[in-house]
Amino acid sequence: MKTMRATHAVDSAVVVDRLVKIYRNRKQPAVDDLSFSVRPGEVFGLLGPNGAGKSTTLGIMTTRVAPTSGRVLVQGVDVVADPAAAHRVFAVVPQRNNLDRSLTIRQNLVFHAGYHGMGRAERNRLADQSLEWVGLGDRGKARADELSGGQAQRLMIARALMHRPQVLFLDEPATGLDPQARLFIHDRVAELSRNGVTVVITTHDMDEAAKLCDRVGIIDRGRLLALDSPKALTQSLSGSGTLTVSLRTSEATADPSGFGPVGGDDELVGVVRALGKISAVERVEVVEPGTEEAGDDHSADTEPREGASDAERSAGRGRLRIYTAGQPAAALPAVVGALTELHCDIEDVSLGGLSLEDVFIELTGRELR
Amino acid sequence: MSATTSPPIPLAPVGGVRTGGSAARTFLFVLWRDIFVTGRELIPFLAQVLVEPVFILFVFGKVLGTLGYTAHGFQQVLLPGVVALSSFLVALQNTAFPLIVDFSWTKEIEDRLLSPIPLALVAVEKVVFGAIRGLIGAAVMIPIGFLLLDNVSWPTSSILPLTAVLTLGSVAGATVGLTIGTLTEPRHINIIIAVILTPVMFTGATQFPWFGLSHVRWFQVICTLNPLTYVSEAMRAILLPPGQLRSIPLGIDITALVVSCVLFGLIGIRGFRKQALD
Numbered sequence: 001m002k003t004m005r006a007t008h009a010v011d012s013a014v015v016v017d018r019l020v021k022i023y024r025n026r027k028q029p030a031v032d033d034l035s036f037s038v039r040p041g042e043v044f045g046l047l048g049p050n051g052a053g054k055s056t057t058l059g060i061m062t063t064r065v066a067p068t069s070g071r072v073l074v075q076g077v078d079v080v081a082d083p084a085a086a087h088r089v090f091a092v093v094p095q096r097n098n099l100d101r102s103l104t105i106r107q108n109l110v111f112h113a114g115y116h117g118m119g120r121a122e123r124n125r126l127a128d129q130s131l132e133w134v135g136l137g138d139r140g141k142a143r144a145d146e147l148s149g150g151q152a153q154r155l156m157i158a159r160a161l162m163h164r165p166q167v168l169f170l171d172e173p174a175t176g177l178d179p180q181a182r183l184f185i186h187d188r189v190a191e192l193s194r195n196g197v198t199v200v201i202t203t204h205d206m207d208e209a210a211k212l213c214d215r216v217g218i219i220d221r222g223r224l225l226a227l228d229s230p231k232a233l234t235q236s237l238s239g240s241g242t243l244t245v246s247l248r249t250s251e252a253t254a255d256p257s258g259f260g261p262v263g264g265d266d267e268l269v270g271v272v273r274a275l276g277k278i279s280a281v282e283r284v285e286v287v288e289p290g291t292e293e294a295g296d297d298h299s300a301d302t303e304p305r306e307g308a309s310d311a312e313r314s315a316g317r318g319r320l321r322i323y324t325a326g327q328p329a330a331a332l333p334a335v336v337g338a339l340t341e342l343h344c345d346i347e348d349v350s351l352g353g354l355s356l357e358d359v360f361i362e363l364t365g366r367e368l369r
Numbered sequence: 370m371s372a373t374t375s376p377p378i379p380l381a382p383v384g385g386v387r388t389g390g391s392a393a394r395t396f397l398f399v400l401w402r403d404i405f406v407t408g409r410e411l412i413p414f415l416a417q418v419l420v421e422p423v424f425i426l427f428v429f430g431k432v433l434g435t436l437g438y439t440a441h442g443f444q445q446v447l448l449p450g451v452v453a454l455s456s457f458l459v460a461l462q463n464t465a466f467p468l469i470v471d472f473s474w475t476k477e478i479e480d481r482l483l484s485p486i487p488l489a490l491v492a493v494e495k496v497v498f499g500a501i502r503g504l505i506g507a508a509v510m511i512p513i514g515f516l517l518l519d520n521v522s523w524p525t526s527s528i529l530p531l532t533a534v535l536t537l538g539s540v541a542g543a544t545v546g547l548t549i550g551t552l553t554e555p556r557h558i559n560i561i562i563a564v565i566l567t568p569v570m571f572t573g574a575t576q577f578p579w580f581g582l583s584h585v586r587w588f589q590v591i592c593t594l595n596p597l598t599y600v601s602e603a604m605r606a607i608l609l610p611p612g613q614l615r616s617i618p619l620g621i622d623i624t625a626l627v628v629s630c631v632l633f634g635l636i637g638i639r640g641f642r643k644q645a646l647d
Contacts, residue, residue: 023647056647063483065647084392087485098476102406108480114398115484117391129379137376159480161379195378 010076013167013198014038014061019070021056021222030056031067032222038167038200038215043193045213046202047356049364053222054202055095055171061200062092062169075166088116090167091160095175097152099144105155106131106140109162116163123162130158135184150181157188168192170201174208186212206357216356218363225363234354237362241328242321242355243335244287246348247271249316268318274338280324280331285361287319317347321361328352395486396494402481403498417462418506422455423513429576430518444518446614449604450575455510456535457542457597458570460503464495464546465553465561472644473555482645492641495550496543496634503539523608530607530619537626538600544630545569545596547637551644573597578605580615596629 014037021031031053038044046054059065061072063083072079075089100108106127113123131137134154139147147155153173160168173189174182189212193199203209209216210230217227226233249267272284324331328351339346407414430447433439471478481491515521523531553561572588572595579602582589592598603622605614 059647064479064645084485084487087483092483094476094479096476098479100402100477100480101475102409102477103402111398111402112480114401115395115481117394117398117485126379129377132376133379158379191378 010040012037012073013040013042013075014044014200015073016057016061017071017073019057019060019072020068021053021060021065022068029068029222031060034070034219034222034224036217036224036227038198040166040198041193041196042214043189043199043201043212045209045216046200046219047204047206047209047216047360048202048219049204052220052364054204054219056222057219058092058169058171058200058202062090063087088163089165090169091163091165092169093153093156093160093171093173095171097149097156099147099152099155099159101143101145103144104140105136105142105144105147108144108155109159112159113162118163126162130161134158134188150177150184153177153181153185154188157185161192165197167198167200170199172203173201174203174205182208206355206360210356218360220364226359230356233359234356237323237354237358240326240354241324242352242358243324243328243331244348244350244352245320245322245335245339245346247318247320247339248345248347249318249342267316268320271318271339271342271344272320274342275320275322275335278331278334278338280326280334282323282325284323285321287321287361321358323354323358392486392490395484396490399481399484399486399491399494400498403494404501407502414502415509418455418459418502419509419513421458422451422506422510423517425454425576426451426510426514426517430514441520442613444520445609446578446605447576448514448518448521449608450573450577450601452507452510452514452535453538453597453600453604454570454573454575456503456507456538457573457600458503458566459506460499460539460542461546461549461569462566463502464499464543465550466558468495468547468550468641468644469553469555469558472551488642488645489638491645492547492638495641496540496547496637499543499546500536500539503542504535507535507539527607531604534600534603534607534619534622537623537630538597538603541596541600541626541629541633544633544637548633548640551637551640569595569597574601578602578614579617596626596633599623599625599629 016034016036019031019034020029022029034053034057046057048054056065060067061074061079063079063086067080074086077086077089079086100111103111109127109130110123113126118126128137128140131140134157136151136155136158139151144152144155157170157173170189173185177185186208189199189201193214201209201212213230215227215229216233218225218233226236228236249271268286272286275281275284322328322331322335332349332351336346336349426447429439430444430451434443468478478491481494482488484491549561549565572592574592574595575597579589579592579598582592599617599622602617603619603626606616606619606622609616
């Protein structure tokens with residue numbers, strides 16, 4: 001027997017050890033020698049672009065995907081060797097609605113508790129309590145297919161908690177939800193964490209990760225690129241602020257039809273070089289569009305991603321992120337001056353501190369998506 | 370939204386996490402879920418179970434007999450076959466089709482896949498539940514058969530062996546259903562009905578005794594490969610006096626059915642595992 005049931009407190013709630021997953025008919029591994037661990041009681045975020053391997057990793061951690069090699073321990077239980085025991089200590093809230101449509105909302109909770117061996121009185125009491133907690137106390141008798149997306153998500157969280165898991169996995173918990181539902185779920189996750197439940201979420205939403213997570217692991221192409229608290233990650237970047245500038249280069253403005261042979265890319269490279277010479281500017285990056293699209297499932301893993309829109313480039317449009325040494329506002333006049341000299345039309349400028357997004361782009365944004 | 374009132378978090382205090390019940394308890398609760406849901410859709414279920422065999426009985430047993438196209442005594446051959454067909458086919462369909470739908474569209478089964486029992490037991494539950502439906506399908510056909518046909522009589526002493534054979538037949542049908550349900554692409558569901566179900570229905574010795582096929586040797590060989598044949602023949606071996614009709618001996622029937630259950634059960638569980646795991 002390779003596994004043991006954890007009867008005492010474990011050092012790590014989740015241990016991912018040299019995990020590899022190679023899907024059949026794919027050359028690139030979806031998960032490529034991934035190792036990290038999650039501390040008990042923390043909210044841990046797996047952050048990455050679409051197809052980075054986060055859903056596959058979550059699938060392996062929750063026994064729905066068989067790893068090619070490596071192992072995962074959840075509360076000390078090896079999920080591959082003993083999935084049945086692992087199912088007692090974790091719960092998962094999937095991205096897709098998988099509620100039992102043949103049952104009512106309340107029955108979804110009661111039956112889940114029943115599968116986990118809970119007695120009748122206890123499962124009824126807990127079902128009512130859980131429905132209250134996710135704000136569905138008055139909907140218990142409705143059928144599961146009558147729920148909106150946000151309500152279904154809340155019900156799936158309530159269902160997951162019915163067997164009192166020590167680790168809760170949430171796959172893209174707030175994707176596609178309205179701001180209220182999103183906020184509600186964020187509040188509930190924070191409350192769970194305060195009550196000692198370890199929470200692991202996957203997301204490609206930087207703000208969500210920065211707000212919710214104690215620590216964030218950034219993965220791309222199945223590999224871990226960085227792992228730390230959102231604050232430490234942003235502090236690791238050089239510079240202290242950013243200027244984000246949307247602009248049109250001179251040639252594009254000279255040829256508004258957009259059909260001319262405009263070297264938008266070359267033009268942008270020139271602009272980047274010129275801006276780099278300003279003393280208050282540490283470095284300049286071209287922001288690639290399309291790094292924040294919604295939707296991520298493991299079928300999309302390892303597939304080539306769409307590059308920056310060609311139409312957008314040839315129109316001479318671009319977005320630059322300028323990392324400044326001091327306050328971004330101090331660098332603004334020089335930047336505007338330089339851009340005017342290069343005959344660029346400035347469409348938008350925003351000033352900001354460094355965010356998780358900057359870390360993300362620093363780590364994953366150099367290639368075409 | 371009740372976010373403002375903030376009800377208490379529905380969690381047990383630290384250390385109060387129970388280890389849960391046994392695997393048997395979980396298995397029974399997963400089974401109970403299916404029975405509970407069936408209870409809510411009893412009428413559609415009975416309609417699905419009854420229509421096909423009732424028509425077979427009526428047309429082959431009653432209409433053709435009345436028109437003089439079938440010989441006297443055919444009803445005695447037909448009813449055991451149709452009851453066997455009911456057990457096998459109802460179990461097969463009620464295992465295969467819900468699985469195809471579940472794995473490809475609704476994903477409803479995921480919550481049970483994450484219950485604290487081995488994956489194989491969830492597959493076994495599907496077989497047990499399919500077999501229960503098959504048994505019900507067979508049980509309701511017996512009184513209907515007696516009402517519909519005039520010249521049939523079954524000895525009451527046969528009730529125990531009959532139950533045993535029909536149970537085995539239902540399990541055999543359900544294991545074939547598990548295999549079909551987990552190995553079929555959902556977009557092929559229509560083809561399955563035409564290409565698999567129809568031949569299974571007509572090569573299972575339900576409307577004719579297997580030994581009667583000695584003149585159509587190739588067809589007899591095909592029927593040998595259909596597990597349903599052994600359910601039909603076992604039924605007749607129990608119900609019809611040996612002098613009246615020759616049937617495949619009960620011992621051979623039961624052996625063949627057990628082999629079929631094990632074979633398709635293993636293939637089906639393998640397929641189930643493949644569907645459940647990426």
